[in-house]
Amino acid sequence: MTSSRSQMIAGMLGFSAGTFPFSYLKCPIFKGTKINLWTDNWLGNSLLELLQIPLAIHNQLRAIVADIIADGALLLPAAALMGPTAPLLDSLVWLHSSNSKLTSKLALNFLKPAVVNLPWAAVIWKSCIPPAHSFILWCIMHGKIPTDENLRRRGCINVSICSFCLRTDESYEHLFLHCPFAKNIWLWLGGLLHTPFDILSFAALLGSIPQNCSSQIHDIHLAAVIHSLHGIWMARNSLRFTDQTASLHSTKVHILVAISFSGNISTGKCIVSDANILDALLVSPHNRRVSDILMVYWKAPLAPWIKLNTDGSLIGSHAACGGLFRDHRGSLLGAFVCNIGTSTVFYAEVYAFLLALEYAAQNGWRNVWLESDSTIALLVFKNRSLVLVLLHNGWHNVCNQGIQIISSHVFREGNCCAYFLANMGHTTQGNVWLSVLPQTIQTDFFLDRSGFPRSRLP
Ligand SMILES: [Zn+2]
Incomplete structure (x- = not known):
């Protein structure tokens, strides 16, 4: 971000540019016509900083991001960034916000960070203990x-x-x-x-x-x-x-x-x-009373719908995800696992949706019933602004693929296969498509297919 732009935004927000973290501002790539390729922060850092370009030639760097987008793809080594397949307006987003908006709550958190949560604090007070x-x-x-x-x-x-x-x-x-x-x-x-x-x-x-x-x-x-x-x-x-x-x-x-x-x-x-x-x-x-115990089933969809089960996994701060597609007979159409790297469980859950819908689009599956055990992640289907900034473009792309999506929640007991696939993601390299399930998951797969009930204890 240029200093004049920082001053302009500082004036609008009523903050001093010297004390407010303007380096947190970041732009997602939609059309790229308003984003300076070199000076704007659209990669987490500006290219000037990333490549340590000498000050003497800064004035000559006038290219915009749109110059390096061709057919929705970025012609850059950092092509892992996904460009939009249909035009979208450029916008400024707040990097440290899950929905890209700068709220007064976030600003307050920056100026006065919340106290650190102590994991034991909520645990030690129990009604059964004096x-x-x-x-x-x-x-x-x-x-x-x-x-x-x-x-x-x-x-x-x-x-x-x-x-x-x-x-x-x-x-x-x-x-x-x-x-x-x-x-x-x-x-x-x-x-x-x-x-x-x-x-x-x-x-x-x-x-x-x-x-x-x-x-x-x-x-x-x-x-x-x-x-x-x-x-x-x-x-x-x-x-x-x-x-x-x-x-x-x-x-x-x-x-x-x-x-x-x-x-x-x-x-x-x-x-x-x-x-x-x-x-x-x-x-x-x-x-427990018998009525407290819930029986959870995996249910096959009606033709022509494809049932998609996904899950995200987090070990420490390392995230992975996985999912599988099944048809109306419960037969496997394919599965995927993905090693995401350092991230959050919410990112992993939503990234699993995104990846799965991309696979559905590639395979020509137009009617997808998506099932997940994360109620929070499923909210992205109702409220698109919850999609994380880094996934905006990918989400925009899959939404334009003409896939009809039904989303629903299932307890973890009914999502066993996806759960195991997500865990497998921690040991794989990148993103892997599987046409045959690993041996360790096959028992659960056949139990699902045969309508075997799993009990969920309260
Ligand atoms: Zn002693």
């Missing part, structure tokens, strides 16, 4: 518990020693995780819940709570961690400030009673295999 106990964990995570180490840091002069083992000074990690007293509790709890607790750090301790278990068992694990931390702190205070001596046994009994209380009032549900843990903790099982 807030006074969760509060101890909250204080620990914020470094607010008045241990000797913490008091010293705030200027209190004290002689510190662990009240339990009398071997070392009292720090957070020692008191709650590494002291023989605490270790004994974590070991005992791990045996009781059939889950080894990682006591390397508090984050690792919370990370030990299993995610793929029934909701009642998850509540019990969380309650066990919180009640144990609370129990250790109470035992320490009792040793320091009262005549009573809190033994390891009495602390365990207190923790066990508290876990049992939380497990019984939890609103979570259990499964049959949880019986051992629930019995050991004296917690009554909260079984």
Whole structure:
């Protein structure tokens, strides 16, 4: 962006060009008649910056982007950028906005960034766990518990020693995780819940709570961690400030009673295999009602419609997607997997739609019933402005292919094949078309075809 343009926009928005991130402004390529090829930022950075062109020849660079577009394709090494097949007006877009619009919310976020979300913050407060106990964990995570180490840091002069083992000074990690007293509790709890607790750090301790278990068992694990931390702190205070001596046994009994209380009032549900843990903790099982369980089927379309299932996958920040086409008999017409690279799951889901519709256009399939397990991504069919800026041109192109599209949501249990294909995308190179499904997916494919129901537990 040229400085005169920055000043003009700064004036319109009421900001100072020196303090506002005008380098964030970026242009998508539609016609390219108003975009300077060299000075405008249409590639994420201007070509001047990307190619480090000497200042002396900047004035001679007057080409516009339209000069390098021929038949909808960019005649550039960066031809991965997709040009439109039908003319579109040029427009300025806001790079860091999902819908390309600069809203006051985005501007405020830039000037005053939102606080960082703490992953544990929303997890530790549960209706089945007394807030006074969760509060101890909250204080620990914020470094607010008045241990000797913490008091010293705030200027209190004290002689510190662990009240339990009398071997070392009292720090957070020692008191709650590494002291023989605490270790004994974590070991005992791990045996009781059939889950080894990682006591390397508090984050690792919370990370030990299993995610793929029934909701009642998850509540019990969380309650066990919180009640144990609370129990250790109470035992320490009792040793320091009262005549009573809190033994390891009495602390365990207190923790066990508290876990049992939380497990019984939890609103979570259990499964049959949880019986051992629930019995050991004296917690009554909260079984699911049959009506809570949903049966999910994959349904073949009516001819001449083609059913398309897609999915996106994110591992860390690496995205991939995949999908497959099936006809009215449930027979495979083809599948694809794509390794996207660093991106978001929303991008992966929408890119899967885009890629799938391009394949449909190439194969002459004009009636496509698209099914996905992402309700948010499916909104792009209702509201086109949700399509990410980088996919604008591609989306514009597939919309002009004359494909009739029905979109619908399906639970993940009914989208198994696409789910596995999306996961496969992480190990492939670029975009791969498959005319035969990999062996690992064939069982699910035939289960889908035979109308086999999959249960979805609440
Ligand atoms: Zn100790």
